[in-house]
Amino acid sequence: MAVNTIHREPPEQSAYRGVRRVDHSPQIFNNQPARYYLMWLLLPAVLLLAAISLYPFVWLIYMSLHEVQLAPGKSDLWAGVDNFTRLFSDKSFARGWVTLFKYSALCLSVEISLGVLVAVILNNSRLEKLFITIFLMPMMMAPVVAGFLYMFLYNGTFGWYFWLLRSLGVLDGGTILGNKSWAMAGIVATDVWQWTPLIALITLAGLKRVPQEQLEANMVDGAGPLRNFFSVALPNLYPFLLIAILLRFMDNFRFIDTILIMTGGGPANATKILPTYLFDVSFKFFELGRGAAIAFTLLLLTILLGLILTKIFEDPTRKIKTDGMD
Amino acid sequence: MTSVTIKDVWKYYGKTMAVKELNIEVRDNExxxxxxxxxxxxxxxLRMLAGLEFISSGEVFFGDLKVNDIPPRDRDIAMVFENYALYPHKTVFENMANPLKLQRMNKTDIKERVVWAAQMLEIEELLQRKPVELSGGQxxxxxxxxxxxxxxxxxxxxxxIAHLDAKLRSHMRGELKHLQRRLETTTVYVTHDQLEGMTMADRIAVMHEGVLQQLGTPGEIYNHPVNEFVAGFVGEPPMNFLDCRIEGAGDSASLVYDNMNLALGGEQSRILETKGAAREVRLGIRPDDLTIEMGTDHGLELSAKIFVTEPLGGDMLIEADFGxxxxxxxxxxxxxxxxxxACGIAVNSEKLHVFDRDTGEAFF
Structure with a gap:
């Protein structure tokens, strides 16, 4: 049945008979001289990095193991792992995590789906450049300003969004930020407004890199536009989406400016995500040791989740299967 | 299995004309x-045939069916792209199964078809691999x-096969031709490599600047090029061109260059006369139809000096200057x-071509 049984590929070396071989090593190796000076060139950068990022980290661990004294002259008391064990019985701590995950999941899912949708619509449209410029604006804004802006929009006296929701009859009582179930939606909306453009931009960059030929091949194979998007464009977008998700998820764990401005964690802790709680513990109750312990768990989990995400979204094209070559 | 008719087709991108007034009929199984x-x-x-480009003007038929407005997925065509366009996240099996899956064929049939094709192409053992693990040929x-x-x-x-290495390319030429004969499917093959066209095609359509220059069998294209472009494009090494003057008339015209006086046959002279050739023409002669003698007392019409010699193993290419x-x-x-x-060169007068120096049209 075979089309041609003579040979298929240029034969590997061994397929030729009578090939000359060299089986021994050279007698003299021209070793490249080690370039030790490179180490010295790197040193200033390494030192600077250590000073600005490593030192606070070490200090954080120190604080988490002590009862930090604020009064001048008093030295910190060794607390061992007390700060950490206390967290197990801290209901606010647990609730902080739950709220944080809820907040982050909401933000991410809305931002990703909306951002990808916007990118697909914008891609190759005539007004692409104009819209990109407009989209950049929310991102340029300081989160604090965005917080104030939305606080005004939600305001129960003159807020436009408040008026809109009230007119639609969906907001039965109280204000947006004063309502336990609406407050979360309120802060998520602010985050979505500010950061969806970033996702859209990253996705747009990704869309430009989707090989046109693959899309065309799939069309010729018989795929419609929707199918084409999901089976060719989306897999090619994975690495870009990973960057977007990583960035946004870490931001969600770090940026609390808008929340502090808008709700301060309220009402009734409905928006008190863990970083907000951490802020309260450290800078309202001034329990710096306990705050450091919370911060440390937050850091660990961020790193852990980052690693997991990277694993899940690993670029499928780069993953080489070593088995299954039957 | 159908004929393809390209009728008065034009393609422009903005103001750039890419294809002008193209008329080709591809016969069934050709x-x-x-x-x-x-x-x-x-x-x-090709992309207009696939439906990947909009046809600016004109019509394309598959058999009797006008396909202008039919999207690629409904045209029942298969296309092989220059850069293969494999889906990197799918295995070889999934790549090959894709068109069948989109036709909603059931799984056992898909497997059967894919394995059949893989056997034919001798890639059965690669079915579970991803494209990154494959060589260019695979x-x-x-x-x-x-x-x-x-x-x-x-x-x-x-x-x-443009991106394969030379050895594999020459191998694949034979294999593709064999495959096409076996599957008996109408095939349109785009290439810039005249060798691929000459070796594989039943007929070649030579295009230049969006215009069809000549449509014919490889033999016709090689032996009777209609103009200087086709003559120069097809054949390796390319045809030599020499500006000459026609002297004499009637049945006994001759081409004159320097002290070369090349008597033309009666039929050749008549063609030049009936087609009203100007005095100034261009002679075209393939490298194979020249004779060379070394030394100064060669007795041939053109005296030349060797510029460079290129041994090809069995054959030798010699470039020689004169004037x-x-x-x-x-x-x-x-x-x-x-x-x-020093060397002497003589022209085989039966194999020569004469072109109009202004228009490039061939007289013969």
Missing amino acids: FLCLLGPSGCGKSST KQRTAIGRAIVREPKVFLFDEP QDRMTIKRKIAELGQPGD
Whole structure:
């Protein structure tokens, strides 16, 4: 049945008979001289990095193991792992995590789906450049300003969004930020407004890199536009989406400016995500040791989740299967 | 299995004309090659057949069916792309199964078809691999496999073997030709490599600057090029051109260059006369149709100096200068001349071509 049984590929070396071989090593190796000076060139950068990022980290661990004294002259008391064990019985701590995950999941899912949708619509449209410029604006804004802006929009006296929701009859009582179930939606909306453009931009960059030929091949194979998007464009977008998700998820764990401005964690802790709680513990109750312990768990989990995400979204094209070559 | 008719087709991108007034009929089961240098409109033509480009003007028929407004997925075609266009996240099997899956074929049938195609292309053992793990030749086979699994009406090839190394390319030429004969499917094959066209195609359509220059069998294209472009593009090494003057008239015209006086046959002279050739014409002669003698007392009409010699193993290419002109001569090796050596050149008057110097049209 075979089309041609003579040979298929240029034969590997061994397929030729009578090939000359060299089986021994050279007698003299021209070793490249080690370039030790490179180490010295790197040193200033390494030192600077250590000073600005490593030192606070070490200090954080120190604080988490002590009862930090604020009064001048008093030295910190060794607390061992007390700060950490206390967290197990801290209901606010647990609730902080739950709220944080809820907040982050909401933000991410809305931002990703909306951002990808916007990118697909914008891609190759005539007004692409104009819209990109407009989209950049929310991102340029300081989160604090965005917080104030939305606080005004939600305001129960003159807020436009408040008026809109009230007119639609969906907001039965109280204000947006004063309502336990609406407050979360309120802060998520602010985050979505500010950061969806970033996702859209990253996705747009990704869309430009989707090989046109693959899309065309799939069309010729018989795929419609929707199918084409999901089976060719989306897999090619994975690495870009990973960057977007990583960035946004870490931001969600770090940026609390808008929340502090808008709700301060309220009402009734409905928006008190863990970083907000951490802020309260450290800078309202001034329990710096306990705050450091919370911060440390937050850091660990961020790193852990980052690693997991990277694993899940690993670029499928780069993953080489070593088995299954039957 | 259908004929393809391209009728008065034009393609423009903005104000740039890519294809102009193209008329080609690809016969049922024919292997037609669209040949031309880059930018000649051959790929645009192929993409219009695939439905990937909008047809600016004119009509394309598959059999009796006008396909202008039919999207690619409903045209029942298979296309092999220049860069293979494999889906990197899918295995070879999934890549090849894709068109069948989109046809909603059931799984056992899909498996059967894919394995059949893989056996034919000898890539069964690669089915579970991802494209990154394949060599260029294997990728190319996978791409062909994806095209043949579903017995399309028309095969479209867009320079499928351009990126393979020379040895594999020459091997694949034979294999593709064999495959096409076996599957008996109408095929349109785009290439810029005249060798691929000459060796594989039933008929070649030579295009240049968006215009069809000549449509014919490889023999017709090679032996009777209609103009200087086709003559120069097809054949390796390319045809030599020499500006000459016609002297004499009637049945006994001759071509004059320097002290060369080449008597033309009666029929050749008559053609020149009836077609009203100007006095100034251009002579075209293939490197194989030249004779060369070394030394100064060669007795041949043109005296020349060797510019460079290029041994090809069995044959030898010799470039020789005379006056302002240079010619390439191909012949079996007899003696090696050195650059600067004197030699004589003679033209085989039966094999020569004469072109109009202004329009480039061939008289014969």
